[in-house]
Structure formats: structure tokens, C-alpha cells
Amino acid sequence: MPVIPVNTPSATYNVTIAPNLLPTLHSRLRKLNPGKPFRPFIITSPNIWSLWSKPFLASFKEPPTVLFHPAGERHKRMASVESLAQQLSTAGADRDALLLAFGGGVIGDITGFLAAIYMRGIRYVQIPTTLLAQVDSSIGGKTGVNLATGKNLIGSFHHPQAVFADTDLLRTLPPAELRAGLQESIKAGVIYDAKLFRYMEQNAEAILSTKRNADPTPLAKVVAASVRVKAEVVSQDEKESGLRMILNFGHTIGHAIEAATNYKQLLHGEAVAWGSIAALSVAVARNTISEKDANRIANLILRYGPLPTFKATAEKLVSLTSRDKKNRSGIRSFILPTAIGKVEIVRNVTEPELLAATNAMLTLMRQR
Numbered sequence: 001m002p003v004i005p006v007n008t009p010s011a012t013y014n015v016t017i018a019p020n021l022l023p024t025l026h027s028r029l030r031k032l033n034p035g036k037p038f039r040p041f042i043i044t045s046p047n048i049w050s051l052w053s054k055p056f057l058a059s060f061k062e063p064p065t066v067l068f069h070p071a072g073e074r075h076k077r078m079a080s081v082e083s084l085a086q087q088l089s090t091a092g093a094d095r096d097a098l099l100l101a102f103g104g105g106v107i108g109d110i111t112g113f114l115a116a117i118y119m120r121g122i123r124y125v126q127i128p129t130t131l132l133a134q135v136d137s138s139i140g141g142k143t144g145v146n147l148a149t150g151k152n153l154i155g156s157f158h159h160p161q162a163v164f165a166d167t168d169l170l171r172t173l174p175p176a177e178l179r180a181g182l183q184e185s186i187k188a189g190v191i192y193d194a195k196l197f198r199y200m201e202q203n204a205e206a207i208l209s210t211k212r213n214a215d216p217t218p219l220a221k222v223v224a225a226s227v228r229v230k231a232e233v234v235s236q237d238e239k240e241s242g243l244r245m246i247l248n249f250g251h252t253i254g255h256a257i258e259a260a261t262n263y264k265q266l267l268h269g270e271a272v273a274w275g276s277i278a279a280l281s282v283a284v285a286r287n288t289i290s291e292k293d294a295n296r297i298a299n300l301i302l303r304y305g306p307l308p309t310f311k312a313t314a315e316k317l318v319s320l321t322s323r324d325k326k327n328r329s330g331i332r333s334f335i336l337p338t339a340i341g342k343v344e345i346v347r348n349v350t351e352p353e354l355l356a357a358t359n360a361m362l363t364l365m366r367q368r
């Protein structure tokens with residue numbers, strides 16, 4: 001059972017990855033705060049709860065309070081946080097409350113943010129139920145919600161006390177969600193781990209067809225390798241002052257696509273996939289990556305598709321990047337791949353370069 005540590009100046013915790021973890025949750029949670037009161041509150045979506053409440057509750061003598069939040073990226077907004085905070089307060093949650101984020105990245109980001117601000121900060125645990133949340137969003141303490149003008153523009157760094165990733169949960173995940181999550185694993189390979197990238201190239205069929213997810217399956221290997229990348233990067237640069245920006249590869253344009261389509265048309269991983277293709281196009285135009293490596297990356301991204309089409313102009317997308325959180329004093333930071341497993345952070349990508357790359361990505365999209 002992989003147990004992968006995250007070590008930052010603000011928090012140290014483990015990501016535990018295994019099948020059949022849910023029925024052992026109660027004792028794992030109790031061990032996190034020995035001798036302290038145990039007051040868990042589950043935050044989840046109705047669809048996830050109807051599928052998985054039974055194994056979740058199996059080890060609890062007294063069922064915890066469950067607060068529901070509707071599924072979908074468009075609900076990742078301040079109004080939802082206020083509504084959940086009100087429900088917590090009505091349910092009697094105090095500073096000993098332990099929030100349990102049981103869902104995908106949307107539930108995880110909202111619950112983490114709620115934990116960061118409720119009574120000025122309480123504890124929470126991530127129990128990710130999507131592939132994307134298991135490989136990326138449950139780890140590293142980035143929490144928050146969207147504004148109409150941009151992704152995750154409100155938020156806080158607030159780490160969970162632990163992450164428990166039960167790979168059995170992936171059995172009920174719709175195939176499009178699995179594929180979208182795998183785009184973040186491809187990202188991990190591109191930016192940091194050439195071995196993971198190669199593994200995803202060579203085992204695409206097995207990874208995509210894994211439904212029985214007993215350890216060690218190809219999918220479970222991808223989960224563990226991706227978590228290692230995220231944990232190592234976050235441990236080296238908790239608050240994104242440098243290295244952590246590489247986890248944002250594909251996200252500058254990806255986030256712009258999500259905002260331009262009102263958070264309704266594409267899954268996060270799908271938008272990041274298109275954004276990665278645009279970033280790749282900047283690297284190709286600058287000759288900072290070989291044509292061979294660039295083709296391998298683009299082919300792998302498309303192999304884990306299909307990626308949905310959307311309507312937006314390059315001008316609109318590029319204008320939305322002016323709100324990217326990596327910008328400082330109006331200057332963009334941009335992540336460019338230089339080889340498989342290696343990227344550079346550059347601060348001199350110009351608007352015409354971005355427009356050309358975004359247009360190239362849109363042309364490719366229309367041709368498919």
C-alpha cells in the first residue's frame with residue numbers, strides 16, 4: 001500500500017493509496033488526533049453518497065452529520081461556501097469539527113476552503129473519489145472557488161491532515177471523468193517524470209480499461225506515480241513561489257477556456273489538455289523542444305481523449321489569461337516543456353506568441 005508523504009513548512013501528512021480503504025476509515029481518522037474529541041462532518045454530493053455511503057459508514061458506530069453540495073464545477077463558488085458554512089454552524093460544528101471532503105476536486109477545493117475560513121480555520125481530511133482528485137487536487141493544500149472572471153480566484157493554502165485515496169471508488173466513475181483525470185497524470189509525466197509518461201504511452205489501453213482496480217493495476221500505478229510527483233513538488237515549494245508553478249502546465253489557457261465557457265462545457269482535465277496543446281505550440285514555435293518530443297506529448301494527450309470542442313476566440317482566451325494567478329505586476333509566468341519530463345518557467349511569453357499558439361490549438365480542435 002503506497003503511503004506517500006507531503007512535507008511542507010506548514011504541514012506534514014500522508015497520502016495513503018489502496019483499494020478497500022473506506023471500510024477502515026474510522027480507525028484511520030481516529031489515529032490522526034489521538035486524545036482529542038472526534039467530531040466528523042462529511043461534505044459530499046448526493047450522487048457520490050448514494051453510491052458509496054454504505055462502505056463509508058461501515059466502520060462508524062455513530063453516523064456523522066452529512067452536508068450535501070450539488071455536483072458540478074459551476075457550483076464551485078462563494079455562495080456554496082456560505083451555504084455550507086451556515087449548515088455547519090446550524091449543525092453545531094465548533095473548532096473541534098473535522099471536515100471530511102468526500103468527492104472529486106470540486107468537493108475537495110470547497111471543503112478545504114471552508115475548513116480554512118470556518119471559525120478562522122479548522123481541520124479537514126481529503127477522501128478523494130475521482131481520479132483527478134486522487135492524483136492531484138486532494139494533495140497540496142490549494143483550496144478555493146471560482147469567480148465569473150477566473151478560476152480559483154478566491155482561496156487559501158490550507159492542507160488536509162491526511163489523504164485517503166481508495167482506488168475502488170474509481171469503479172463507478174464515468175469514463176469521461178477518468179480520461180479527464182488522466183490528463184493531470186500526463187501533465188505530471190510531462191513536467192517531472194519521464195518514466196510515468198512512458199508508462200502511460202505504453203499501457204494506454206490497459207490504463208483506460210481498468211475497471212477492477214485492485215492493487216497493483218496499471219491505473220493504480222499511475223495514481224501512485226502521479227501522487228509522488230505532486231507530493232515532491234509541493235514539498236519543495238509549498239506556496240508556489242517558484243517550482244510549484246510547473247504543476248500549472250497547461251492551466252494558463254486551460255483556466256481561460258473554463259472561464260470562457262462559464263464552467264459548464266468542459267471538465268477541468270479536458271480544458272487543461274487543450275491548454276497543454278497551446279503551451280506546447282509556444283514551445284515548438286520557440287524551438288525549445290524537439291519536434292519528436294512535442295509530437296509525443298500532443299499524441300498522448302489526444303490518445304487519452306476525446307477532447308470536447310468549444311466556442312471561444314483566441315483573443316477572448318488570451319485576454320482572460322491577464323487574471324492568471326501566476327502573473328506578477330502584469331507579467332505572465334508560463335510553463336514550457338523542453339523535453340519529456342522537463343519544463344522551464346519563462347516570463348517573456350508575448351501576447352502575439354500566445355495568440356498564435358491559441359489559434360493553432362483552436363485550428364487543431366476544429367479539424368478533429
Ligand SMILES: NC(=O)c1ccc[n+]([C@@H]2O[C@H](COP(=O)([O-])OP(=O)(O)OC[C@H]3O[C@@H](n4cnc5c(N)ncnc54)[C@H](O)[C@@H]3O)[C@@H](O)[C@H]2O)c1
Pocket residue numbers: 045047048051071072073076103104105106107109129130131132133136137138139140141142143151152169170171172173174177180181267268269
Ligand atoms: N486544489 C488543487 O490542487 C486542484 C488540482 C486539480 C484540480 N483542481 C480542481 O478540481 C476540480 C475538478 O475535479 P474533478 O475532476 O474531480 O471534478 P468533480 O469534483 O466535478 O467530479 C466530477 C464528477 O464526478 C462525480 N463523481 C465523483 N466521484 C465519483 C465516483 N466515485 N463515482 C461516480 N461519480 C463520481 C462528481 O459528482 C462529479 O459529477 C476543478 O474545480 C479543478 O479546478 C484542484
Ligand SMILES: O=C(O)C(=O)C[C@@H](O)[C@H](O)[C@H](O)COP(=O)(O)O
Pocket residue numbers: 136140142151152184240244245247248251325
Ligand atoms: O497544485 C498546484 O499547484 C496546481 O497547479 C495543480 C493544478 O492541477 C490545479 O488545477 C490547481 O487548482 C490550479 O491552481 P491555480 O493556482 O492555478 O488556481
Ligand SMILES: [Zn+2]
Pocket residue numbers: 136184251268272
Ligand atoms: Zn489542474
